[in-house]
Amino acid sequence: MADALNNIAELDIDIENNESSLIIKMNDYGDLPLAVLFTSQQIVIETYICPVNTIRDTAEFNLFLLRNQKVLPLSSVGITQVKQEEYYVAFGALSLNSSLADVMLEITTLVENALDIAEITQVYSQE
DSSP: OHHHHHTOTTOOEEEEEOSSEEEEEEGGGTTEEEEEEEOSSEEEEEEEEEEGGGBSOHHHHHHHHHHHGGGSTTOEEEEEEETTEEEEEEEEEEETTOOHHHHHHHHHHHHHHHHHHHHHHHHHBOO
16 A cells, blocks of 8 residues: 555655554645554554643533534544553544545545644643
């Protein structure tokens, strides 16, 4: 998949190929990193939004996300732990049988959604 994605002219990306995942750097989107994980049943694509502890009122922000989830096409928002710190993540999942066009659509949509969510976090941040 890494070679196929690298050959798509519309995507300006750098790819790091690990054993069970790809790390894609989206050069046209501020070098936003995406992790592409392959499981036995699906492809999961995710990116970090912000540390949970940077949000002033997490209950209020979580409620906002739940109420507005439907406006994020093809993406969901969750919380994941990395090295003992929790982060909000945007992610999408696809079938292992998905076409390259579907994977590309998921990637570009996820990036747009992640940037929108990151912008919204400014309203809820502790700054």
